[in-house]
Amino acid sequence: MQKSSKDHCFEDLKRRILTTDLPPGGDLDEATLSALYGISRTPLREVLQRLAGEGFVRLETNRGAKVASMNLIAMRTFFQTAPMVYANIGRLAAENRTTEQIEDLTATQRDLTAAIRRGDVTAAALSNHAFHHVIGQMAHNPYLMACLERLLIDHTRLSQTFYRATGAEDQARIGTAASQHDALIAAISAAEPDRVIALTLQHWDLSRDRMERFVRPDPLPVDVISQKDPHHAL
Amino acid sequence: MQKSSKDHCFEDLKRRILTTDLPPGGDLDEATLSALYGISRTPLREVLQRLAGEGFVRLETNRGAKVASMNLIAMRTFFQTAPMVYANIGRLAAENRTTEQIEDLTATQRDLTAAIRRGDVTAAALSNHAFHHVIGQMAHNPYLMACLERLLIDHTRLSQTFYRATGAEDQARIGTAASQHDALIAAISAAEPDRVIALTLQHWDLSRDRMERFVRPDPLPVDVISQKDPHHAL
DNA sequence: GCGCTTGCTTTTGTGTACACTTTGTGCACA
DNA sequence: TGTGCACAAAGTGTACACAAAAGCAAGCGC
Numbered sequence: 079m080q081k082s083s084k085d086h087c088f089e090d091l092k093r094r095i096l097t098t099d100l101p102p103g104g105d106l107d108e109a110t111l112s113a114l115y116g117i118s119r120t121p122l123r124e125v126l127q128r129l130a131g132e133g134f135v136r137l138e139t140n141r142g143a144k145v146a147s148m149n150l151i152a153m154r155t156f157f158q159t160a161p162m163v164y165a166n167i168g169r170l171a172a173e174n175r176t177t178e179q180i181e182d183l184t185a186t187q188r189d190l191t192a193a194i195r196r197g198d199v200t201a202a203a204l205s206n207h208a209f210h211h212v213i214g215q216m217a218h219n220p221y222l223m224a225c226l227e228r229l230l231i232d233h234t235r236l237s238q239t240f241y242r243a244t245g246a247e248d249q250a251r252i253g254t255a256a257s258q259h260d261a262l263i264a265a266i267s268a269a270e271p272d273r274v275i276a277l278t279l280q281h282w283d284l285s286r287d288r289m290e291r292f293v294r295p296d297p298l299p300v301d302v303i304s305q306k307d308p309h310h311a312l
Numbered sequence: 313m314q315k316s317s318k319d320h321c322f323e324d325l326k327r328r329i330l331t332t333d334l335p336p337g338g339d340l341d342e343a344t345l346s347a348l349y350g351i352s353r354t355p356l357r358e359v360l361q362r363l364a365g366e367g368f369v370r371l372e373t374n375r376g377a378k379v380a381s382m383n384l385i386a387m388r389t390f391f392q393t394a395p396m397v398y399a400n401i402g403r404l405a406a407e408n409r410t411t412e413q414i415e416d417l418t419a420t421q422r423d424l425t426a427a428i429r430r431g432d433v434t435a436a437a438l439s440n441h442a443f444h445h446v447i448g449q450m451a452h453n454p455y456l457m458a459c460l461e462r463l464l465i466d467h468t469r470l471s472q473t474f475y476r477a478t479g480a481e482d483q484a485r486i487g488t489a490a491s492q493h494d495a496l497i498a499a500i501s502a503a504e505p506d507r508v509i510a511l512t513l514q515h516w517d518l519s520r521d522r523m524e525r526f527v528r529p530d531p532l533p534v535d536v537i538s539q540k541d542p543h544h545a546l
Numbered sequence: 547g548c549g550c551t552t553g554c555t556t557t558t559g560t561g562t563a564c565a566c567t568t569t570g571t572g573c574a575c576a
Numbered sequence: 577t578g579t580g581c582a583c584a585a586a587g588t589g590t591a592c593a594c595a596a597a598a599g600c601a602a603g604c605g606c
Binding site: 318356375 | 568569
């Protein structure tokens with residue numbers, strides 16, 4: 079069964095949104111996209127509807143489709159929700175995973191470490207996406223899966239700032255995250271829900287600070303004034 | 313702004329699925345529905361895509377749309393997931409609700425008690441749906457909302473068996489559930505997250521047994537054989 | 547100079563024809 | 577009688593044309 083150009087369009091738009099190749103809030107023109115993917119407007123619109131259903135885009139009547147936005151208020155909600163949902167999904171994954179799925183997870187982790195090693199930020203982000211998505215499949219819970227998939231959209235877009243390492247400290251953090259993934263695989267394979275939960279929460283503690291810098295840039299040093307001009311000191 | 317017939321189609325199909333007027337797993341024929349709602353197949357298909365995105369229907373390529381099914385395996389997952397998600401949403405609702413939303417919730421609760429009083433099962437189920445949906449809006453968390461909406465589809469379909477009271481015991485249970493709703497409104501208004509969580513879990517303990525009978529019919533009495541024919545006793 | 551209206555352009559929404567896929571039925575043949 | 581194939585019927589997927597709405601800009605009055 080050959081992959082239809084409609085499916086390709088769907089997957090490609092997904093990828094481009096996740097990698098912020100299509101920027102959050104950006105406009106999606108029907109005519110342009112249908113020409114680009116070589117399909118007519120009707121199936122393209124169906125693709126956009128599906129993407130809207132999964133939270134990748136937002137449809138506005140008579141005003142077309144826009145890439146799902148990422149505002150600061152949403153980020154607070156994101157970091158509030160993600161650890162809880164990922165932990166619960168991890169717990170269920172440890173209970174319900176199949177051996178085949180563990181192989182999938184291991185393969186994805188291989189892709190991730192390879193991407194990190196060659197400094198391919200978008201590939202790393204997409205592999206990380208796939209990693210957590212496989213854990214979601216293991217959990218075998220369609221209700222939480224709907225939540226996870228929405229979280230993963232923002233997670234993946236944010237994670238690129240995590241994998242775009244600038245200093246030695248950042249590199250070390252990426253290494254720690256990778257070994258946490260290995261530990262997660264081990265805990266899931268061993269069917270140890272409690273350990274999976276603990277590891278998941280650790281994983282989020284590590285990521286949070288680094289990712290938040292993406293939406294909250296480093297604050298200016300507070301003492302530049304006092305050092306140079308004591309009159310304006312706080 | 314007049315309500316377009318497309319929106320009406322969307323809302324009506326939603327309602328008919330939630331009330332099991334359209335039975336789980338049932339086939340949805342495009343030609344029939346487009347004739348029924350007076351719109352052509354193109355917009356009807358968009359409606360079906362949207363319903364699929366929200367988990368009301370399942371689309372199969374070249375094989376049309378079917379109403380989301382409710383199997384026994386899914387029910388186990390449902391009762392496993394719902395208390396946790398509802399409790400977390402309730403907690404956030406207590407923290408983030410606006411006074412306007414509390415009025416919405418109170419009005420919905422009035423509709424619900426009215427429907428119960430006149431024995432209107434489907435109206436009760438739909439009001440119950442609206443009640444928990446408003447709490448979801450209060451939580452102001454799009455990630456959990458996606459999960460809640462999927463849970464509410466099955467919750468509403470199952471709740472009809474809860475509101476279809478047959479005996480005095482069932483009637484009492486419905487009354488208890490209604491007063492739990494009142495207590496929930498009070499706790500949310502008072503911004504007491506812990507109390508909301510406790511009440512939500514109580515609410516689920518009450519519903520679970522009664523609802524499970526819908527998918528798990530009363531087992532046959534175990535001792536019919538032993539009473540009549542001692543030779544076949546266990 | 548400013549704001550409003552009006553007509554033009556661009557983009558989205560809907561209807562319809564037609565192509566393709568699936569499924570059911572009848573017939574030939576073993 | 578059972579199996580396989582061909583054809584017919586029904587239903588879904590795609591393309592395109594036209595209708596409707598929104599955005600834009602020039603012209604007009606104040």
